[in-house]
Amino acid sequence: MKTLRDAYAGGRFGLSFELFPPKSPAGEAALFHHVGRLVEFEPSFITCTYGAGGSTQQKTLEIVAKVRKDFDLPVATHLTCVGLTADQLRDYLRQAIEAGVLSVVALRGDPPKGETAFTKTAGGFGYANELVAMIRGEFAEMGIAVAGYPEKHLEAPDLATDLANLKRKIDAGADAVITQLFYHNEDFFRFRDACDAAGITTPIVPGLLPVTNFAQIQRITALCGAKLPQPFIDKLSAAGDDDDAQFRAGVEFATEQTQQLIESGVAGIHYYVLNKSEAASEVLRAVTLPA
Numbered sequence: 001m002k003t004l005r006d007a008y009a010g011g012r013f014g015l016s017f018e019l020f021p022p023k024s025p026a027g028e029a030a031l032f033h034h035v036g037r038l039v040e041f042e043p044s045f046i047t048c049t050y051g052a053g054g055s056t057q058q059k060t061l062e063i064v065a066k067v068r069k070d071f072d073l074p075v076a077t078h079l080t081c082v083g084l085t086a087d088q089l090r091d092y093l094r095q096a097i098e099a100g101v102l103s104v105v106a107l108r109g110d111p112p113k114g115e116t117a118f119t120k121t122a123g124g125f126g127y128a129n130e131l132v133a134m135i136r137g138e139f140a141e142m143g144i145a146v147a148g149y150p151e152k153h154l155e156a157p158d159l160a161t162d163l164a165n166l167k168r169k170i171d172a173g174a175d176a177v178i179t180q181l182f183y184h185n186e187d188f189f190r191f192r193d194a195c196d197a198a199g200i201t202t203p204i205v206p207g208l209l210p211v212t213n214f215a216q217i218q219r220i221t222a223l224c225g226a227k228l229p230q231p232f233i234d235k236l237s238a239a240g241d242d243d244d245a246q247f248r249a250g251v252e253f254a255t256e257q258t259q260q261l262i263e264s265g266v267a268g269i270h271y272y273v274l275n276k277s278e279a280a281s282e283v284l285r286a287v288t289l290p291a
């Protein structure tokens with residue numbers, strides 16, 4: 001397997017994990033420890049996010065290059081349009097290929113810290129579909145995933161507009177859609193049906209974030225707009241400051257969510273593991289993955 005395109009080829013189930021660039025040497029050591037654990041589940045590929053404004057771009061590349069080399073796994077670098085010109089994006093892609101990083105999660109990107117709106121860099125791109133078109137045109141062999149929003153992107157006026165924009169990313173040459181995290185499978189099923197109706201035929205891969213801590217997931221969902229089901233909120237808040245009870249509630253929820261998605265025939269699952277392995281490992285031991 002060379003790129004993330006192959007992860008889902010021929011009816012294979014594509015399991016993937018997403019990391020973020022660690023901020024300290026201790027964080028980096030912990031990350032590689034946890035990746036060592038996750039590799040036991042034989043993922044198809046591992047990705048690493050890319051900080052706003054390209055602040056982490058060298059770290060992102062370093063992490064994925066090392067995961068590829070140490071674990072002999074295909075990897076994808078996230079790449080955003082924030083703060084970079086098209087030529088700087090091209091330079092980054094050349095470096096990635098040189099390091100054996102042959103897949104990209106192509107995103108517009110969040111506004112940099114302290115800013116509330118995305119602003120297009122002069123000589124850069126305003127939307128992910130433009131980035132996808134450049135990659136497909138000039139780095140044709142790379143695997144490309146794009147983001148999909150079962151609950152719509154926060155900035156999109158409605159689901160239909162957001163879907164039309166997803167279609168632009170697919171038409172520009174994306175190989176797969178990885179969704180934003182969500183906790184209502186019905187939202188995913190509705191989104192998948194809408195993709196179908198729009199003529200999107202690439203794999204639509206659910207992105208799941210197993211909750212391990214109530215305060216942390218409240219921060220994350222506030223940023224991305226995902227809704228937690230009320231019974232799950234109740235369970236997490238009933239756990240109070242019992243960290244283990246919060247973890248158990250999160251693993252139980254993610255296990256049921258995963259099992260139902262597998263039974264519905266998804267092409268793969270992408271876990272936002274947040275540089276940890278315990279929760280995803282428990283979930284993956286509890287479910288039955290397709291062959």
Ligand SMILES: NC(=O)C1=CN([C@@H]2O[C@H](COP(=O)(O)OP(=O)(O)OC[C@H]3O[C@@H](n4cnc5c(N)ncnc54)[C@H](O)[C@@H]3O)[C@@H](O)[C@H]2O)C=CC1
Nearest residue numbers: 049106107108109110127128147153155156161162165180
């Ligand atoms: N793991 C990660 O790093 C993830 C990050 N994200 C973040 O989500 C945000 C959005 O990224 P993308 O979905 O890649 O951006 P995008 O460029 O596809 O979409 C951004 C917004 O613009 C709209 N839009 C897209 N194309 C358009 C066009 N041609 N004309 C008019 N409107 C258009 C979309 O509906 C959406 O509201 C970023 O902040 C990204 O970093 C999202 C998912 C995962």
Ligand SMILES: Nc1nc(=O)c2c([nH]1)NC[C@@H]1CN(c3ccc(C(=O)N[C@@H](CCC(=O)O)C(=O)O)cc3)CN21
Nearest residue numbers: 020021022023027049110180181216220223224272274
């Ligand atoms: N809009 C958006 N932007 C993203 O960057 C993003 C999404 N959505 N959706 C899915 C994942 C989730 N992502 C996340 C979520 C949480 C952390 C996080 O907890 N970061 C800690 C790091 C602390 C540390 O270094 O230990 C933080 O405090 O920022 C990181 C990436 C990145 N992704």
